[in-house]
Amino acid sequence: MINLKFEEKTYSIKNNIDEITVGEYEDISKIMKDNELDDIDKWIETFKYLGLPEIVCKNLDIVDLNILSSQYLLLFNNNGIKKIKKHIFINNEKINFVNKDIKIKIKDMILIQDIINSKDYISELITILYPKQIDKKIYIKEIKNNLTIDNALPIINYLNKNINNES
Amino acid sequence: MNLNITNSWENVTVFQYQEMIESYENDNDFEKYIQFLCILTNTDMEYWNDRNIEEIAKYVKTLTFLQKEPESKLIKEINEFKLIDINTIKLGEFIDIEYFLNNNFIKNIHKIAAIMYRKYKYDEFNNIIYEPYKNINLETRGEYFLNQPIINILGVIKYINEFKSIFNENYKTVLNPNINEEDLDPIDELDEKEKKEIEKEKLREKWSWEFLLKELTNDDLTKYNKILDLELIFIFNQLIFKQLFKQ
Numbered sequence: 001m002i003n004l005k006f007e008e009k010t011y012s013i014k015n016n017i018d019e020i021t022v023g024e025y026e027d028i029s030k031i032m033k034d035n036e037l038d039d040i041d042k043w044i045e046t047f048k049y050l051g052l053p054e055i056v057c058k059n060l061d062i063v064d065l066n067i068l069s070s071q072y073l074l075l076f077n078n079n080g081i082k083k084i085k086k087h088i089f090i091n092n093e094k095i096n097f098v099n100k101d102i103k104i105k106i107k108d109m110i111l112i113q114d115i116i117n118s119k120d121y122i123s124e125l126i127t128i129l130y131p132k133q134i135d136k137k138i139y140i141k142e143i144k145n146n147l148t149i150d151n152a153l154p155i156i157n158y159l160n161k162n163i164n165n166e167s
Numbered sequence: 168m169n170l171n172i173t174n175s176w177e178n179v180t181v182f183q184y185q186e187m188i189e190s191y192e193n194d195n196d197f198e199k200y201i202q203f204l205c206i207l208t209n210t211d212m213e214y215w216n217d218r219n220i221e222e223i224a225k226y227v228k229t230l231t232f233l234q235k236e237p238e239s240k241l242i243k244e245i246n247e248f249k250l251i252d253i254n255t256i257k258l259g260e261f262i263d264i265e266y267f268l269n270n271n272f273i274k275n276i277h278k279i280a281a282i283m284y285r286k287y288k289y290d291e292f293n294n295i296i297y298e299p300y301k302n303i304n305l306e307t308r309g310e311y312f313l314n315q316p317i318i319n320i321l322g323v324i325k326y327i328n329e330f331k332s333i334f335n336e337n338y339k340t341v342l343n344p345n346i347n348e349e350d351l352d353p354i355d356e357l358d359e360k361e362k363k364e365i366e367k368e369k370l371r372e373k374w375s376w377e378f379l380l381k382e383l384t385n386d387d388l389t390k391y392n393k394i395l396d397l398e399l400i401f402i403f404n405q406l407i408f409k410q411l412f413k414q
Contacts, residue, residue: 106201106223107216113197162220163197 002071004064006056013050015071022122022152023144024050028072030119043069084154088130090146095130104129104158112159120144122152129155170208174229176237176318181277183207184237184317188273200227241322245315248284250323251297253330258402259395260300262376264327272324279327280320281308301396338403340410342375 001019004011014020020028031037031045043065044057060068084104087096098108108128115124123140126147132139173179179187183206190202201215204226215223243250256264260282267275282305285297312320335342383402384390394402 101219103219103221105216106197106218106220109220110195110198110201113195162224 002068004052004056004068006059011052011056013047013052017150017153018148020149021145022126022147022149025149025152026120026122026144040065043072046072082154082157084129084158085151088126088147088151090142095132098129098131104155104162109163122149122156125155126152170210170226172204172207172226172229175232176235177316179207179237179317180314181280181317181320182313185273185276185313187233200230203230203233237321238318239321239325240318241326242319245284245312245319247286249287249295249297250284250326253283253326254400256399257300257396258399261399262395263305265376268324268327276320276324277309277312278305280312280315280323281305283323283327284312301392334399334403338407341403341406 001012002015004013014024027049028046031049032042034042034045037045044060047057047060047068048054084097084102086102087094089095099105104112111128112125115121115128118124120140123143126143127136127139186206187203190199190206193199193202201212201223204215204223205211207230241250264279264282267279272279281303282300285300285303287295287297290296380391380394383394
């Protein structure tokens with residue numbers, strides 16, 4: 001959490017990968033990719049999304065904005081996130097990785113390629129690699145609302161390293 | 168896992184090329200590349216499905232040659248087969264080539280090669296004599312060419328298309344329908360006779376070779392084989408002469 005003081009009030013917003021959910025991360029990514037916004041507006045919209053009131057956002061000076069945004073750049077750069085998890089927990093339910101080797105297989109990659117342009121890419125990625133026998137839409141909703149992004153970042157890193165480098 | 172995989176079109180056969188062209192339709196790029204690997208290593212998806220994606224990375228690098236079209240050089244001899252001179256092609260041979268070109272020519276490229284490349288010998292006067300077309304089973308002969316490198320066969324398509332371009336231009340008055348629909352009034356304003364003429368010309372265009380054979384043989388089916396065995400250019404020169412003579 002980051003705590004910000006403004007006019008004698010303290011505002012807390014999430015900034016750690018074990019606080020931000022998959023759904024929030026996907027939404028923040030969409031803001032960051034919005035070409036209609038300039039760089040400053042992107043950060044302001046992100047902080048508003050995370051719960052910071054508009055009046056606070058608009059009164060941030062450039063130094064504060066830089067400090068705040070640098071906290072989030074760590075998030076997007078995925079530093080130090082290495083190992084894919086053997087299982088994840090959603091609402092206290094343990095869901096295992098799709099195979100015992102904890103490796104992404106070619107058959108999994110073929111499924112991943114099909115969803116690569118999906119607006120819910122990360123959520124759908126989780127449904128493929130941590131399969132659960134329920135309706136997919138319901139599962140995606142559970143993932144978005146209850147799974148933190150630290151569960152997905154190792155997979156994203158791994159795919160970026162192995163697929164983008166080889167393509 | 169250590170598979171030998173080619174890194175150039177030189178070692179890709181006609182059959183492999185045909186399979187790969189089919190795989191190009193696949194929207195899933197990753198699956199497409201795995202299919203290419205299956206084709207080039209003679210394996211199937213079962214072989215690859217449970218492998219880790221790092222394992223295939225080295226193979227994907229060798230497939231960069233696929234980003235360019237294969238070279239299409241014209242090869243005049245392939246082992247015991249020689250390319251026939253297309254200017255002396257017979258009507259029957261040309262009709263079959265046209266059919267294969269117009270019906271997914273990649274899938275039929277080996278059959279086109281089977282028509283264009285023939286066994287041969289020399290007579291006592293050192294003239295080349297090609298095996299007769301009627302003696303060739305296209306399916307069996309085509310199988311031989313399926314195993315040839317694609318770069319040795321693709322050139323024949325360009326060779327045929329260049330010939331066709333000149334042929335179509337030189338004989339357009341014989342090949343094209345008599346009525347140009349753009350010059351006509353809208354269909355509702357045509358009388359019954361004109362409508363029938365248009366229908367007849369459309370039918371003629373669709374069944375053009377059949378109409379030509381009918382005309383050349385005066386509807387005598389027993390003469391078909393003889394006509395099909397005459398040179399294409401000879402026949403069309405006669406048709407042009409006939410047209411001019413009528414005028």
